[in-house]
Amino acid sequence: MSRPYYRPIPTLAPGADALQLAGGWVWFDRVEVLHRGGSATQLAAAELPEAVRTRLCTPRTSISGLSMDVPQIMGILNTTPDSFSDGGLFDAPAAARAQAEQMLADGADLLDIGGESTRPGAKEVAIADEISRTAPVIADLRARGVTAPISIDTRKAAVAEAAASAGATLINDVSAFGFDPTMAETTRRLGLPACLMHAQGAPETMQDDPRYEDVLFDVYDALEAHVDRAEAAGIARADLLVDPGIGFGKTLEHNLALLRGLSLFHGLGCAILLGASRKRFIGTLSATAQARDRVAGSLAVALHGVAQGVQILRVHDVKETHQALALWHPLTRVETG
Template sequence: MTRYYRPICQGGANRPKEAHVLAGGWTWFTHVEVLERNTAPRVISASEVPDDKLRRLTAPRAPICGIEMARPSVMGILNITPDSFSDGGQFDSVDSVVARASAMVKQGADILDIGGESTRPGADTVSIEDEISRVVPVISAIRGAMSAPISIDTRKSAVAEAALSAGAGLVNDVSAFGYDKAMAGYVAATDAPVCLMHAQGSPETMQNDPTYQNVVLDVYDALSERVAKAEAAGISRDRILVDPGIGFGKTLDHNLALLRNISLFHGLGCAILLGVSRKKFIGTLSGAEVASERVAGTIGVTLGAVMQGVQMHRVHDTKEVNEAMSLWAAAYL
């Protein structure tokens, strides 16, 4: 039976000699929780973890787009869509997007994520032509105005190719190569890193009664399989980010289980990207029905993930999140 090892993260300067630094970052651990299907979790000393599993947990992660993974980083969201759940239709010109991009960088965004197709629950698929026409002018304009790294949020290899040609440097595929069979080969042929996100089902149907045997282990196994597929295509593990896909084919309880156990995903040997910004589950728990009023909830969940060593955080509110992370680090690291 497969055993999974979730590091129990701690922080601060008073690190015991026997502690292991998690993924070369800012947290450390002396114990891990052992998870197995149909078996109660148990806690063991990190010294009892098999060597190959311990190496995966402790190996420093390579920089992504020049961004060091030894510290938390911020990915600013720029959706160039009329129907995204939070900021759809907000930008009516290329100039307005460039202005927002500039503001995000000044507010501490390490990278900008540009998307031309909404993947909110119930969203329809956008044609390749329409998606390219939305994102390429924006990416070109941002690249002409500033040097900040750019990520293209797309499931389609043709869109990824057009975006990288325009100046993007990271492919953020919410289908983890499951939508376009050509995507893995295309990314492998470039030097671009990729984010592989877990989603159960397509945006049109993913919230129609999502079910799992064990959501944490099922998502881990699914991402492990996609990472292996990427490696088989020629994409080295140090070019891969993984994202558990909060809200993508998950109920409230599924989302919370993943967040409580997110340090498990360091066992994949990749840096972790997390996108919780303004999502519905935050509104459900906080009572904030309007997406733009979920900033405080977003910060709370984000800091919880920072304490579990999550490296990159995809957010709308770059200023508020960056300030919160800076203050947290000043007080607790």
């Protein structure tokens, strides 16, 4: 029989036998034990193997100074002319600065600044161009007194290094250190935490015909291997985020399977980042052609992620996400005293 995969079944109502998931706001008292080929059983949380229980329950350490025991909002700032949702809106420095300041005022806990579109079909951007789009924006924000964590969304070590010099505090690599062979060592040397995202193929071709044996297990295994390689390079697991890569080499059904099984990824022992904001599958399911009109669908996915214990939500619509979370927390709080 294939290896078992342990998916905690989240609950917001902790019972006497419930365990706290990743030190956060979600609990579980039962676990779904899954195998490739469709075999599934349930197990009481108290009966988990000790190593699995430790991975699932150990509180996640702070990332870039942000506590992982509450959901955090990452505001997306694309300084690109061709991103799928907001390309060209914030590629001028003044516009980028204004958008960053607005997102922080609206409730963003951290910013994710990128200078290369990774939408389906996007072409690679030259390193010098990517640096010129991102590092000056980061430096300008720091010079203006912005102290919030800033992530650099890049696959390239030279871009990450320039961003770190300008004040970035997190590296968000959609290739999980697979594009640039020097990225892992650069991250270790810089001493920054990193997000490792799963993608099948490069942006140019990733949506041509994505296929998996079983997408949930295949993505889990790939992320597990990425985390292991990062650890081998000298980066502590506690300094790593994982992202299942919604929309990166996935069909509609692949995305839905990953979202339904999100809690499985807590077994990697890392905090989880979810980036589904305004993506095509939301438009398909809601018959919403324009990305900017997918706010409500994006909020539905974000709140689903929070109910699964996801620690960081990467979103375009910060104000709306902040408002949704402000309601979600008191509405779902269970009094145990």
